Each structure stands twice: as C-alpha cells, then as structure tokens.
Amino acid sequence: MKRRVLVLLGLLLAVVAFSGCTSYSSETTSPTTSIQESPKELGEWKADGIIDEKEYAHELSLAGGKLIVYWRNDDEYLYMALKGQTTGWVAIGFEPTQSMKDADMIFGWVKDGEVTVLDLYSTGTYGPHPPDENLGGTNDILEYAGKEESGYTIIEFKRKLNTGDQYDKAFVRGQTIxxxxxxxxxxEFTLKHNVARGSGELVLD
Known part of the structure; x- marks a missing residue:
C-alpha cells in the first residue's frame, strides 16, 4: 500500500514538472502558429509599406498574432514584410547560433512618417547588434518601405539570397531558415524588446 502511494505521488510530481515545460512567458512564443500556402500566381512586389493579397507567397503568424512575417523569393532575391502590433520597432534575426549570437538581423520602424530599416549583426549571445558597416561589412538592404497605422507597424524589404557579405546569412532555394x-x-532600437519575442522557421521556395 505504501509503495503504491509513493508511485502515485511520483507520477503526480512528473505531471506537474512537465506541465511547467509547456508554458511560455508573455515574451516567448511557440515557433509557428499558421502558414499560408503559396498562391498559384503572385502579383508584383512593391516596397510601399502595403501588403497586397498576392504580393507574398507565404505568411507566418507569431506571438498570438502580434507579429506576422510575409515572404517570397526567386532565384536571386528574398522579399519580406514584418507586420507588428506595435508603434515601435520590429525585428527578425536569421540563423543565430546561440540565443542572439551570430544572427543576421533586420530592424525597422516608422517615426513621424520616416522609415528606418537597418542591416545588423549580433556579435554576442545577447547582443550587441551593430550595423554590418560598423563591422567592416555592407548594408545589403536593396529596397525598403514602411507604414505605421492603427497601432501596427509594417516594414518591407528586399535583399539578395546571397549578398556576399560575411555578416549576412547566405540562403538557397528550398532552405529552411x-x-x-x-x-x-x-x-529606439537599442532598447530591449518589451512587446514580444520568440523564434520560428520559414521555408524558401
């Protein structure tokens, strides 16, 4: 009888322990919540801060819908939009090795109608993330635009899949990023994220 009680107690403690592992803080979310399949035909991509219905092949909703990542690619270029439920900055960092370290980062925001999009690289586990140019690299954002409206910020940008810059990740078609x-x-992009943060994966066409 005593042994049975101990076994049941052990099982109960195990359930409680694993239940804690499945929860996330308000800042960290599960990687993916929804993916939209590529439409048969895409429209023209424009850097204008407006996300048209057929402008992007894929979309991924994160942080309970607080951030939506849109993307498409061809043989040479990656086209992307970030739509965040914030009037501050939004950011994405490609292929970090540990936490933020070695992430190829794009930060963007809109202030007083002026759009800023930065090509950065995280040199440490928790930053800093200076512009590529400060490290001897290059700014490889070829086109960008943005818009802030109704509590949302949209940033669009275009870059080569392989920029040739050591501070940018090189991508190939079909890659999972x-x-x-x-x-x-x-x-102010030097301030800590306080709306949402997390991780995810996307697949190039």
Whole structure:
C-alpha cells in the first residue's frame, strides 16, 4: 500500500514538472502558429509599406498574432514584410547560433512618417547588434518601405539570397531558415524588446 502511494505521488510530481515545460512567458512564443500556402500566381512586389493579397507567397503568424512575417523569393532575391502590433520597432534575426549570437538581423520602424530599416549583426549571445558597416561589412538592404497605422507597424524589404557579405546569412532555394524575432513599443532600437519575442522557421521556395 505504501509503495503504491509513493508511485502515485511520483507520477503526480512528473505531471506537474512537465506541465511547467509547456508554458511560455508573455515574451516567448511557440515557433509557428499558421502558414499560408503559396498562391498559384503572385502579383508584383512593391516596397510601399502595403501588403497586397498576392504580393507574398507565404505568411507566418507569431506571438498570438502580434507579429506576422510575409515572404517570397526567386532565384536571386528574398522579399519580406514584418507586420507588428506595435508603434515601435520590429525585428527578425536569421540563423543565430546561440540565443542572439551570430544572427543576421533586420530592424525597422516608422517615426513621424520616416522609415528606418537597418542591416545588423549580433556579435554576442545577447547582443550587441551593430550595423554590418560598423563591422567592416555592407548594408545589403536593396529596397525598403514602411507604414505605421492603427497601432501596427509594417516594414518591407528586399535583399539578395546571397549578398556576399560575411555578416549576412547566405540562403538557397528550398532552405529552411531558423529565425528569432522581437518587437518593442519604442522607436529606439537599442532598447530591449518589451512587446514580444520568440523564434520560428520559414521555408524558401
């Protein structure tokens, strides 16, 4: 009888322990919540801060819908949009090795109608993430635009799959790309994310 009680107690403790592992804080979310399949035909991509119905092949909803990542690609270029439920900055970091370290990062925000999009690289586990140019690299954002409206910030940008810059990740068609993301309610990109953060994966066509 005593042994049976101990076994039941052990099982109960195990259930409680594993239940704790499945929860996430308000800042960290599960990687993916929804993916939209590629439509048969895509429209023209424009860097204008407006996400048209057929402008992107895929979309991924993160952080309970607080951030949506849109993307498409061809043989040479990656086209992407970030739509965040914030009036501050939104950011994505490609292929980190540990936490933020070695992430190829894009930060963007809109302030007083002026759009800023930065090509950055995280040199440490928790930053800093200076511009590529400060490290001897290059700014490889070829086109960008943004819009802030009704509590949302949209950033669109275009870059080569392989920029040739050592501080940018080189991508190929069909690749699965791991990424981290973050958002803040301020337009100062040196401030810590305080709206949402997490990780996910996307697959190139």
């Amino acid at each position: 791991k990424f981290i993301f973050a958002m803040a309610d301020d337009d």
